[in-house]
Amino acid sequence: MRKLSIIGVLLASFVLCATAFAQQKELQVGFVYVSPIGNAGWSYAHDVARKKLEAMDGVKTSYVEAVSEGPDAERVFLNMARKGYDVIFGTSFGYMDPMLKVAKQFPDIVFEHCSGFKLAKNLGTYFGRMYQARYLSGMVAGAMTKSNILGYVAAFPIPEVIRGINAFALGAQAVNPSAQVRVVWTKTWYDPATEKEAAKSLLDVGADVIAQHQDSPAAQEAAQEKGVYSIGYNSDMSTFAPKAHLTAPIWNWYPLYKQIIDEVRAGTWKSQSIWYGMKEGVVGLAPLGPMVPESVRNQVEAKKEEIIAGKAEVFAGPIKDQNGKLQVPAGKVPTDEELLNMKYFVHGVVGTLE
Amino acid sequence: MIRLRVHKRHEPLGWRSLFIVLGAIVLSFGIGSIFLAIQGKPGLQGMMLLIRSAFFSVWALEDCLIKAVPIFLCSLGVAIAFRLQIWNIGAEGQYALGALGATWAALTFPTLPWYILLPSMLLLASIASGLWALIPGLLKIHLRANEIIITLMLNYIGILLLDYLVYGPWKDPTSFGFPMTREFSPGAIVGPIGSTRLNWGILLCVAAGVAIWILLKFTRLGFELQASGENPRAARYAGLRYDRLTILVMVLGGALSGWAGFLEASGNLNRLQPSIIAGYGYTAIVVAWLAQLNPLSIAIASFLLAGLRVGLETLQLDLQVPAAFGQIMEGLILLTVLAGRFFSDYRFALRRRAA
Numbered sequence: 001m002r003k004l005s006i007i008g009v010l011l012a013s014f015v016l017c018a019t020a021f022a023q024q025k026e027l028q029v030g031f032v033y034v035s036p037i038g039n040a041g042w043s044y045a046h047d048v049a050r051k052k053l054e055a056m057d058g059v060k061t062s063y064v065e066a067v068s069e070g071p072d073a074e075r076v077f078l079n080m081a082r083k084g085y086d087v088i089f090g091t092s093f094g095y096m097d098p099m100l101k102v103a104k105q106f107p108d109i110v111f112e113h114c115s116g117f118k119l120a121k122n123l124g125t126y127f128g129r130m131y132q133a134r135y136l137s138g139m140v141a142g143a144m145t146k147s148n149i150l151g152y153v154a155a156f157p158i159p160e161v162i163r164g165i166n167a168f169a170l171g172a173q174a175v176n177p178s179a180q181v182r183v184v185w186t187k188t189w190y191d192p193a194t195e196k197e198a199a200k201s202l203l204d205v206g207a208d209v210i211a212q213h214q215d216s217p218a219a220q221e222a223a224q225e226k227g228v229y230s231i232g233y234n235s236d237m238s239t240f241a242p243k244a245h246l247t248a249p250i251w252n253w254y255p256l257y258k259q260i261i262d263e264v265r266a267g268t269w270k271s272q273s274i275w276y277g278m279k280e281g282v283v284g285l286a287p288l289g290p291m292v293p294e295s296v297r298n299q300v301e302a303k304k305e306e307i308i309a310g311k312a313e314v315f316a317g318p319i320k321d322q323n324g325k326l327q328v329p330a331g332k333v334p335t336d337e338e339l340l341n342m343k344y345f346v347h348g349v350v351g352t353l354e
Numbered sequence: 355m356i357r358l359r360v361h362k363r364h365e366p367l368g369w370r371s372l373f374i375v376l377g378a379i380v381l382s383f384g385i386g387s388i389f390l391a392i393q394g395k396p397g398l399q400g401m402m403l404l405i406r407s408a409f410f411s412v413w414a415l416e417d418c419l420i421k422a423v424p425i426f427l428c429s430l431g432v433a434i435a436f437r438l439q440i441w442n443i444g445a446e447g448q449y450a451l452g453a454l455g456a457t458w459a460a461l462t463f464p465t466l467p468w469y470i471l472l473p474s475m476l477l478l479a480s481i482a483s484g485l486w487a488l489i490p491g492l493l494k495i496h497l498r499a500n501e502i503i504i505t506l507m508l509n510y511i512g513i514l515l516l517d518y519l520v521y522g523p524w525k526d527p528t529s530f531g532f533p534m535t536r537e538f539s540p541g542a543i544v545g546p547i548g549s550t551r552l553n554w555g556i557l558l559c560v561a562a563g564v565a566i567w568i569l570l571k572f573t574r575l576g577f578e579l580q581a582s583g584e585n586p587r588a589a590r591y592a593g594l595r596y597d598r599l600t601i602l603v604m605v606l607g608g609a610l611s612g613w614a615g616f617l618e619a620s621g622n623l624n625r626l627q628p629s630i631i632a633g634y635g636y637t638a639i640v641v642a643w644l645a646q647l648n649p650l651s652i653a654i655a656s657f658l659l660a661g662l663r664v665g666l667e668t669l670q671l672d673l674q675v676p677a678a679f680g681q682i683m684e685g686l687i688l689l690t691v692l693a694g695r696f697f698s699d700y701r702f703a704l705r706r707r708a709a
Contacts, residue, residue: 036677064670066677070629071622074551075417076667082413083671093532094629157521158532187517187628354521 027265029053030085031063032076034092035190041215041234042189042251046091046114048235049253053261069094077102081109087264089257090114092189093158099123110264115160117340119271126256129277130160131167131339132307133249135314136285136300137231138171140246141209142179143296144229145172150181151202153212153219155189157353159342161213164249166346167314168211168231173348175299182207183351192218199223209246220245229291236286248286255281275336279308315339320347359703371698378694382686389682395673403672408665416552420622421660424449424614426559426653428638430566431610433647435603437570438583442604444490444505445611446635447512448483452612453619454516455482457535457626460542460619461524468541472620475542476558479616480609486512487608488601495597501604513631520626534627544621553621559653562610567649579603611635640684644691659684 031050033043043065054061067076073095080088081102087110090099096116103111103123111123119125141150150172154161165183172179182205184198195214199222202210210223211231217240223230224241232238232248256276263269276282285304288297306312317328321344328334334342345351367374387397408414428445435442455478463471490504517533526536544553570576582589582596590596614634619626641659645651666680 030671062671062674064667064677067667068629068632070627070632071420071618072632075420075664078413079667080671094627097624156533354518 027059027087027261028083028085029059029061029261030080030088031061032067032073032080032088032090032092032095033063033065034067034069034094035215036066037063038216040217040232040237040240043091043215045235045251046089046253049257052254053257056258056261058265059261067092071098074098074101077111078105081106085109087112087261093160110260110269112260117273119273121271124260124269124271124274126260126274126276127160128251128256128282129275130249130251130283131163131314132278133283133285134164134167135171135174135307136304137211137247137249138168138173139175139300139303140288140292140296141168141211141229141231142172142174142176143299144246144292145176145179145209147206147208148176148178148180149205149207150179151199151205151207151210152181152183152351153195153198153202153210153214154183154185155213156187157185159340162345162353163339163342164213165349165351166342169346169349170314170319175296179348181211181349181351183345183349185351185354186214190215192216195219196222200226203228210244217241232286238286238289242289245289246292247288250284250286252281252284277307278304279310321345322347322349357705359705360700361703363699363701367698374694374697375691378690379687382683382690385686385690386679386683389679390673390675393675395675400669400673400675404662404665404669406665407668408661414661414664416550417664418657418661419552419556421664422653422656423555423559424618424632424634425637425641425660426656427562427614427617428611428634429641429645429652429656430562430649431607431614432638433607433642433645433649433652434566434570434579434610435607436642436647437579438599438603439586440491440494440600440603441502442487442490442505442607443502443639444487444508444512444608444635445638446631446633447505447509448487448608448611449615449618449635450509450512450516450631451486452479452483452609452615453626453630454519454615455479455612456616456619457524457538458482460538461535464539464542466541468543471539471541472544475616475620476613479612483612483615484605484609487604487611491601491604495600509635516626516631517628520628524626526625535625537625538620542620543624544617546621553617555617555621558613558617562613563649563653566610570649575599575602611638640688644688662687 031046033046035043037043037047050061050063053059064076067073069092077088077098089112091114093115096113096118099111099113100118100120100123103120107122109122113123113125115127116125152165154165165181169181182202184202186194186198188194195216196218199210199219203226208228210219212219212233217237220230220232220237220241224244229246230241230244231246235250237248238245278284313333315334317332318326318330319328321327327344383401387401390400391397428449432442432445456475459475459478489508490501493499493504494501520533520535524535526534544555546553578594579599582594582599586596618630623630641652641655645655662683669675670677
């Protein structure tokens, strides 16, 4: 009996040691999301990648969702850092200053900020060239419209969103020179009711394809109710509006996240700005809906191959802004710096920058 | 035959009503843990984790206090109007205007030393938000306009004004087009206390709280507010200056919400950006109501509500419950506490009646 209990104690302590050892080597990865994860959208796309990371050996992940940009964010990042997370991803632009503050206090933790422009020794930034996929989705929209009015429900007048609208408009004009893009700002990333209202206002002025830079599929539903087409964003939104959904420019964060985690574990990680495109597989196009004719599919597929191969650029001169002023001269391609700073609408976009 | 009878209490319960509030909170936590259990999470441990991570560490207390500051000031602001039965639900807009006033001073005179600049920011925040709250006050007195509608609508206008300025004239030219002003100069920032994240603005809260408490409890003005609130017509008949009181509570309440905007912009964000609008003005109404418009209770309620929000983040992180659980808990607490009030106002008696 006594022997048995000694063996039991030994076994138990062995198990305890083993788990303690395993915990020591496990990489704790935290994510901070600006909106609820839900079933589609920006945060959802990040969370799909997080779940894949979780499946990796020796990686433990967690998240906090619906964290508003501002003072609340700093507290959430601090909390994660104090709990000993090894890598912390912040997935909204407004987390930039809070992350910078917290990163300075915890030099041993790796911070990665999506879409920002401030770097520190242990704070890197990453983003994707979503404008490439936007251009392709614009081609689909331009080919499918009958009224030549494309509606665009957009969040904030910041370069990321403006760049997407411009790429979308250029794509549409490439297949349909008389296509125009009408923009409505919601001034929110995530507010399904406001997004839907904005989509309806665009339907009222005759738009027959609704595109969006928003986190919820509300605009898709508005388009389906009206019986017109729509272009999703962030993740494949076809289940929310199967009759309307033409395609969606989508994020696939897993390759990028896996690369960062691998680098951290190998000890080769260093702070840098990553801006990957379709070539690296970070951005892409959701499967085209059954209503898109074969000729359009081939055209889009061909363009996609050209962009991936580096044979075609989305932004290539001559590019005129909405007032007719030449912004990019013929034969020129804007630098990444210029793209990140884009503050004008291209010709054919109807809307203000405020 | 036994019958349950309900009587209105003649004497107020006083401090004993504290037990009812505590009971209500315990009940809401009990229901919350059942919700957790339904989701397959450890219910009771979850609730313990929530309380522990909200109040039982120095960091947590610090976080709670930081979060409680704007809620407290806005709540104090709406509470004095509610005392007069003026339904000022415009704290959100008054808060925005306070932040605007302070930011204007910070951006216009960045080189002034802090002992001149900070008081000027406070003054401008008070003027901007006070005047903003004066509009519905004047409309109510002169045009009999409903202050609920006017204050609510002015919220949207105030926030749009803030948006216009940070997207337009006040935008930092080096921000890559992102909506935010330049970072304030060191003289325009309410500094942290020692090595904590807490800033000196907390002193302003204490001062405001004590001042309002004295005003309501010990001055003639406080008595007039109470009397006029309970019966405006009788108060007018008794010669009380109802219109002047209306103006006073609107401007004073507006200025208090404005101080919250000033402290958030200066002490926490160190600049003005749209994310400063975080719904404190609406939370304030709930808090004022829970606290029965009493300044000390408002302080406690703001702190507890801030703690709830801080603790829920840890609950999310450690147990991966959805963020919506936070709103459910807040709603549960509000519901049980308000329902519990029935037991403070009424008492129950079992009567045996001869058959």
